Amino acid sequence: xxxxxxxxxxxxxxxxxxxxxxxxxxxxxxxxxxxxxxxxxxxxxxxxxxxxxxxxxxxxxxxxxxxxxxxxxxxxxxxxxxxxxxxxxxxxxxxxxxxxxxxxxxxxxxxxxxxxxxxxxxxxxxxxxxxxxxxxxxxxxxxxxxxxxxxxxxxxxxxxxxxxxxxxxxxxxxxxxxxxxxxxxxx
Amino acid sequence: xxxxxxxxxxxxxxxxxxxxxxxxxxxxxxxxxxxxxxxxxxxxxxxxxxxxxxxxxxxxxxxxxxxxxxxxxxxxxxxxxxxxxxxxxxxxxxxxxxxxxxxxxxxxxxxxxxxxxxxxxxxxxxxxxxxxxxxxxxxxxxxxxxxxxxxxxxxxxxxxxxxxxxxxxxxxxxxxxxxxxxxxxxxxxxxxxxxxxxxxxxxxxxxxxxxxxxxxxxxxxxxxxxxxxxxxxxxxxxxxxxxxxxxxxxxxxxxxxxxxxxxxxxxxxxxxxxxxxxxxxxxxxxxxxxxxxxxxxxxxxxxx
Numbered sequence: 001x002x003x004x005x006x007x008x009x010x011x012x013x014x015x016x017x018x019x020x021x022x023x024x025x026x027x028x029x030x031x032x033x034x035x036x037x038x039x040x041x042x043x044x045x046x047x048x049x050x051x052x053x054x055x056x057x058x059x060x061x062x063x064x065x066x067x068x069x070x071x072x073x074x075x076x077x078x079x080x081x082x083x084x085x086x087x088x089x090x091x092x093x094x095x096x097x098x099x100x101x102x103x104x105x106x107x108x109x110x111x112x113x114x115x116x117x118x119x120x121x122x123x124x125x126x127x128x129x130x131x132x133x134x135x136x137x138x139x140x141x142x143x144x145x146x147x148x149x150x151x152x153x154x155x156x157x158x159x160x161x162x163x164x165x166x167x168x169x170x171x172x173x174x175x176x177x178x179x180x181x182x183x184x185x186x187x
Numbered sequence: 188x189x190x191x192x193x194x195x196x197x198x199x200x201x202x203x204x205x206x207x208x209x210x211x212x213x214x215x216x217x218x219x220x221x222x223x224x225x226x227x228x229x230x231x232x233x234x235x236x237x238x239x240x241x242x243x244x245x246x247x248x249x250x251x252x253x254x255x256x257x258x259x260x261x262x263x264x265x266x267x268x269x270x271x272x273x274x275x276x277x278x279x280x281x282x283x284x285x286x287x288x289x290x291x292x293x294x295x296x297x298x299x300x301x302x303x304x305x306x307x308x309x310x311x312x313x314x315x316x317x318x319x320x321x322x323x324x325x326x327x328x329x330x331x332x333x334x335x336x337x338x339x340x341x342x343x344x345x346x347x348x349x350x351x352x353x354x355x356x357x358x359x360x361x362x363x364x365x366x367x368x369x370x371x372x373x374x375x376x377x378x379x380x381x382x383x384x385x386x387x388x389x390x391x392x393x394x395x396x397x398x399x400x401x402x403x404x405x406x407x408x409x410x411x412x413x414x415x416x417x418x419x420x421x422x423x424x425x426x427x428x429x430x431x432x433x434x435x436x437x438x439x440x441x442x443x444x445x446x447x448x449x450x451x452x453x454x455x456x457x458x459x460x461x462x463x464x465x466x467x468x469x470x471x472x473x474x475x476x477x478x479x480x481x482x483x484x485x486x487x488x489x490x491x
Binding site: 067072073075076091092093097099102103113114115116172174 | 201202259262265266268269272273274276277279280283356357358488491
């Protein structure tokens with residue numbers, strides 16, 4: 001059966017250590033000042049003793065109906081054999097149309113190569129070899145989970161089966177593969 | 188956000204001034220070509236200055252615009268890949284072919300319009316003789332055919348600049364539909380009217396003091412009034428956040444006051460009194476066209 005890769009983020013377990021940000025930088029050689037993933041603090045909100053803050057990991061949401069793929073004039077942005085949105089750097093001319101189309105601001109123009117860049121779920125460097133993405137492997141709090149949703153026994157399938165899950169901007173119909181679990185987080 | 192790490196991405200825009208100017212120049216090119224070609228095809232006196240001015244402005248504007256477009260790429264030297272890896276579902280990919288066709292046709296048309304003039308100059312003939320030369324020869328048929336086909340491409344080019352932005356359905360400002368018509372995006376209509384208006388104004392600037400331009404001045408006023416109505420509908424159908432701060436100032440001052448209201452009042456005054464206000468009116472219209480493109484490009488990205 002075809003694989004359906006997904007990332008599940010349990011926000012209550014994230015301590016904001018930024019190990020994911022660093023692991024991504026190390027794995028993917030992302031230029032200075034640019035990021036494939038970031039985990040900004042949301043908050044703090046409220047007044048003492050009811051002060052709340054959480055961190056929200058941001059990266060490509062790996063949409064199954066991706067606006068970036070639709071607008072790309074050269075087919076550089078495409079779905080690969082595993083249904084993931086990737087960029088063929090050879091075909092990309094750097095027109096930035098995809099960057100204007102991404103509702104998650106997940107894309108940027110790599111200042112060293114001049115082509116569009118973003119999270120790949122570490123597909124070619126790790127996932128295709130049976131490993132997990134660098135951010136997931138390094139996650140200190142155990143907030144990040146990755147696997148195949150079509151495998152009912154996988155960690156992500158089990159987590160999503162019982163938890164209340166959300167995707168970002170569902171009203172746009174992009175069908176993201178990154179799921180957020182807000183249980184235990186005060187928004 | 189005042190947290191030290193994991194700051195959210197800044198408010199950078201992917202498409203900046205170069206793209207706004209390119210959209211503006213493409214509108215000017217389309218509008219100037221339509222002015223020139225339709226005058227050539229439909230006007231019984233064929234005012235030569237209007238035809239030559241528009242035929243000159245169209246290829247010059249689109250070539251400068253194309254240059255800006257290519258310079259704005261992350262990899263300018265790989266622009267040719269746009270012609271070989273084509274995603275037909277992408278508005279930009281279709282636009283590449285519209286622009287290429289238009290550039291080609293506008294160059295051919297300019298050559299056909301200017302060629303008898305060059306020939307006549309060599310012989311030391313007068314303007315009247317140039318007009319006769321232009322209409323009399325067998326090249327007239329080719330020129331008119333180029334004008335007709337080019338006019339179709341010019342319409343396509345001018346609306347394309349709107350479709351390029353409106354196709355980004357994740358952008359609330361750019362993809363705003365026409366009120367009451369859910370499937371019809373607003374920007375292609377707005378940019379068509381604005382592009383023709385600015386292209387006509389630019390052509391009139393290039394053909395001043397030569398013929399009776401009254402019908403063109405009336406058309407310009409009609410287009411300005413139509414654009415004013417469209418902009419008010421646009422204002423009423425999108426969120427008010429786009430019209431605040433610096434983009435708001437650009438909209439109210441640049442687009443509405445300087446680019447529409449002032450030339451509209453001056454144009455009507457000029458027609459009523461017979462005063463020649465062509466240069467200030469047309470200059471303001473062109474500036475307004477540029478302000479509109481800058482406003483739409485920036486506001487759509489800054490507040491999305």
